Structures are given as structure tokens and as C-alpha cells.
Amino acid sequence: MIDHITGGEALNVLKIIGITGFTTESISVATNVKSSKMGRKDIVKIENRELRKEEVDRIALIAPHATISIIRNFEVYEKKGVEIPHYLIGVVRCPNPGCISNTNEPVPSQFEVSHKGLHCLYCDWMITNDIKNYIL
Amino acid sequence: MNHIISIRDLERTDIDCLLDKAALIQANCYDENSLKGKILALLFFEPSTRTRMSFDAAMARLGGTSIGVDSVEASSVAKGETLADTIRVVSGYADAIVLRHPKEGAARLASEFSSVPIINAGDGAGQHPSQTLLDLYTIRQSMPLEGIKVGLLGDLRYGRTAHSLAYALSLYHATLYTLSPKGLELPCAITEELTEGGTEIFEHDDVSTIIRDLDVLYVTRIQRERFPDSASYFRVASSYRITPELLSGVKERLIVLHPLPRLDEIDPRVDLLPHARYFEQSRNGIPVRMAMLQKVIS
Numbered sequence: 001m002i003d004h005i006t007g008g009e010a011l012n013v014l015k016i017i018g019i020t021g022f023t024t025e026s027i028s029v030a031t032n033v034k035s036s037k038m039g040r041k042d043i044v045k046i047e048n049r050e051l052r053k054e055e056v057d058r059i060a061l062i063a064p065h066a067t068i069s070i071i072r073n074f075e076v077y078e079k080k081g082v083e084i085p086h087y088l089i090g091v092v093r094c095p096n097p098g099c100i101s102n103t104n105e106p107v108p109s110q111f112e113v114s115h116k117g118l119h120c121l122y123c124d125w126m127i128t129n130d131i132k133n134y135i136l
Numbered sequence: 137m138n139h140i141i142s143i144r145d146l147e148r149t150d151i152d153c154l155l156d157k158a159a160l161i162q163a164n165c166y167d168e169n170s171l172k173g174k175i176l177a178l179l180f181f182e183p184s185t186r187t188r189m190s191f192d193a194a195m196a197r198l199g200g201t202s203i204g205v206d207s208v209e210a211s212s213v214a215k216g217e218t219l220a221d222t223i224r225v226v227s228g229y230a231d232a233i234v235l236r237h238p239k240e241g242a243a244r245l246a247s248e249f250s251s252v253p254i255i256n257a258g259d260g261a262g263q264h265p266s267q268t269l270l271d272l273y274t275i276r277q278s279m280p281l282e283g284i285k286v287g288l289l290g291d292l293r294y295g296r297t298a299h300s301l302a303y304a305l306s307l308y309h310a311t312l313y314t315l316s317p318k319g320l321e322l323p324c325a326i327t328e329e330l331t332e333g334g335t336e337i338f339e340h341d342d343v344s345t346i347i348r349d350l351d352v353l354y355v356t357r358i359q360r361e362r363f364p365d366s367a368s369y370f371r372v373a374s375s376y377r378i379t380p381e382l383l384s385g386v387k388e389r390l391i392v393l394h395p396l397p398r399l400d401e402i403d404p405r406v407d408l409l410p411h412a413r414y415f416e417q418s419r420n421g422i423p424v425r426m427a428m429l430q431k432v433i434s
Contacts, residue, residue, distance in 0.1 A: 096240060098238075098239060098240045098260045098261060099239065099240050099241050100219070100237075100239040100240065100241040100242045100244075100245045100259075101241060101245075103218075103219075103239060104218060105218050105219055105220050105245055106218060106220050107220070107245055107248065116328075120241070121241075121244065122240065122241025122244050122245060123240035123241040123260075123262055124142075124144075124240075124241075124262065124325075125240075125325075126325045
């Protein structure tokens with residue numbers, strides 16, 4: 001279960017983890033739920049699915065306050081927050097059309113995360129807003 | 137490995153060391169056979185006259201030889217080969233690779249796949265560190281670099297030489313005055329980063345208002361293709377043209393630099409003035425690139 005998703009971002013979270021209308025998982029989605037901490041939040045519950053680290057990194061970019069709980073036999077087995085890593089490898093596409101990472105070269109995109117945004121380690125481009133538009 | 141990818145990877149002491157080395161080379165204090173038996177690969181996937189020839193000449197003056205390709209059409213890239221594969225192959229033929237490529241970040245990528253040092257000779261609108269080093273070298277021949285006032289004029293948005301130079305000058309606490317046509321200003325990301333680092337940057341739109349304060353005027357080409365039509369280009373280009381009249385009353389030590397080739401930015405009559413240093417700047421490519429080759433290969 002992914003809780004404390006930024007209000008309105010639940011469908012983007014599903015998109016990030018590759019869940020489309022053609023997947024077979026049982027999924028519950030709640031949007032704009034009242035939250036004392038966040039004002040409003042979204043919640044996503046997916047059955048029989050554990051998230052990979054790259055997926056968690058992607059979620060952290062659009063829902064930095066999200067918490068991920070693994071529930072087994074109706075009990076919370078594990079609960080953890082998300083954290084944006086210092087480096088994002090193959091997670092975000094560089095918006096610079098002239099960047100070598102947007103060609104057929106055999107390399108993933110590489111970004112360094114700073115307080116100002118995401119810094120492309122190939123072309124030095126900075127993504128400072130609308131990060132979700134560039135998530136791969 | 138001693139790659140030279142971006143001027144931002146170099147500390148001030150690294151730059152000073154390279155410039156000192158270049159000065160010794162220019163004074164003929166160097167071993168003509170220091171790179172004897174070594175091979176330099178010149179991979180130029182974009183047109184170049186000065187950079188390619190000066191690296192070629194620099195290698196020859198140190199006793200080494202050069203091999204390479206001059207265009208995409210003449211290489212396996214035309215058959216669809218990736219740069220990564222090209223670099224893997226060529227690094228088996230040479231002791232260092234000089235790379236010019238139209239894509240930004242190409243040299244950084246090349247360094248990930250190369251078993252020999254990479255020197256970035258220009259990657260799209262990105263970096264051109266060897267040009268920056270020879271720009272600094274030329275300034276240092278006339279005055280100390282510390283605290284100088286430098287005007288950057290022309291296409292500062294796409295001009296990679298201006299970007300690299302702005303970063304390098306910030307290490308010497310220079311004050312920068314930017315002069316560029318609307319839409320071709322220095323990218324905000326660069327301005328913000330330099331300003332946060334303590335560099336003072338002032339934006340102007342009339343060179344005549346500040347030229348008497350400057351120690352260095354760095355002129356770059358304004359490219360016609362950035363404008364919707366010829367009339368717009370000529371209107372803008374003429375307002376950024378450096379003439380002897382404009383230079384009257386400037387500081388005696390002011391030097392005018394240009395990475396070349398120039399189009400209409402500098403009146404040919406300026407060539408005769410003591411302020412004009414762009415041809416000397418171009419010649420300085422040899423000792424500076426000799427110093428770079430010695431650093432990365434030996």
C-alpha cells in the first residue's frame with residue numbers, strides 16, 4: 001500500500017510503476033482523501049506486488065512524502081518512507097534534445113539531485129520544475 | 137585517467153599549472169620528443185579548422201603522430217555505429233582521443249567507454265575546455281587574471297566558448313558584463329550558478345556604455361540561423377559590431393578576443409589596433425594544446 005501520495009498524483013504513481021488498464025493486479029485507488037498532515041492525499045493499494053528500488057525512486061520524485069507498507073496476512077509487515085536518492089540513473093529523461101543521453105547510445109540518463117533540481121551529468125541541463133513530465 | 141571534459145572539472149591550480157606549462161613551451165623549454173611513438177586520434181564529427189589543425193600540429197611538435205576522421209560521412213557512424221562503440225575501437229588504436237561532437241555530453245559519454253584519455257574539443261552547445269584554456273592564456277599574457285572586468289558579447293546562449301570562459305573566469309573572481317541580442321542571453325542556469333558562487337554579472341544591451349570599464353572584450357559570432365530573416369540579423373549584428381570608433385577612449389590594456397571564425401562582429405580595421413589579440417589567441421592554441429597533450433598522455 002502506498003499512502004501519503006501528494007493529492008491528485010495517484011494515477012501518475014500507477015503509471016510510473018507500469019500499471020495500466022491491461023494489468024491483472026487487483027488495485028484500489030483513493031484520491032483526495034482528507035489528511036491531517038497533508039490536507040488531502042491519495043492512497044494506492046496493489047495486491048501481490050512489491051516495488052523495486054527504481055520504482056520507489058520514481059515515486060519519490062512526485063510524492064516525496066509517500067509511505068510504502070507491505071501488508072501480509074492483514075498485518076503491516078514492513079513500513080517505510082521514500083527518499084529521493086542523490087543520483088537518478090535511468091529514471092528521468094533529459095529535456096535537452098541536444099543531450100547525448102537522448103540518442104541511441106547504450107547509456108541510461110544520469111542525474112544528480114540537488115536542492116535546485118535535477119542536474120544532467122552529461123549535458124549539465126537542470127530540471128527545476130515539472131519533473132514528473134520527464135520521468136521515464 | 138586524465139580526461140579533460142569540462143573546464144568545470146578543473147581547479148584553479150590545475151588551470152594555472154597548464155598555463156604555466158604552456159608558457160614554458162612557448163619559450164621553447166620543452167622536449168621535442170616527449171610524445172615520440174605516441175598516437176593521437178582526432179575524431180571530429182563537426183567542422184573544425186583551428187582546433188583540429190592545432191591539435192595535429194601540437195602533437196607533431198612533441199614528436200607524436202595523429203590519426204583520425206574529419207566527418208560523420210567518413211566514419212562508421214554513417215553506418216549507424218554508436219559513439220560508444222567508436223570510442224571503444226579507437227581507444228585501442230591511440231594513446232589519447234580528441235573529440236568534437238554535435239551532441240552535448242558526448243565527451244563525458246566517451247570517457248565512460250574509453251581506455252585512453254579523452255579531450256573534449258567541443259560538444260554541441262556544451263563545453264570547449266581547450267579553447268577556454270587558450271583564452272585564459274592569451275589574457276594572462278597581457279594582465280593577471282585575478283579580478284579583471286570582462287565583457288562577453290554575442291551569442292551567449294549557444295556559444296559554448298562563452299559558457300566555458302564564464303565558468304573559468306569565476307575562479308579568478310572576474311566581473312562579467314554580458315551583451316547579447318534578445319533571446320541569445322547567457323542561460324539562466326549558468327548565470328544563477330555563477331552568481332550564487334559570488335561572481336558579479338551585469339547584463340547590458342549597449343556595449344558603448346561599458347566598454348571603457350573593461351579589461352577584456354570577448355566577442356563571439358552571432359549566427360544568422362538564429363534569426364527569422366536576413367534583415368533582422370543585419371539589424372542586430374550591426375548593433376554589436378566592434379569598430380575602431382567604438383574602441384576610442386578605452387583602457388590602454390583592453391584586449392579584444394574572438395574564438396574565430398568571425399563574420400561581421402569585428403571591423404577588419406580593428407585588426408591593426410594594439411587591442412586586437414584574436415589572431416595571437418588563435419596561435420596560442422599550439423602551446424596550450426601541447427601542454428594539454430603532455431598532461432593527459434604522459
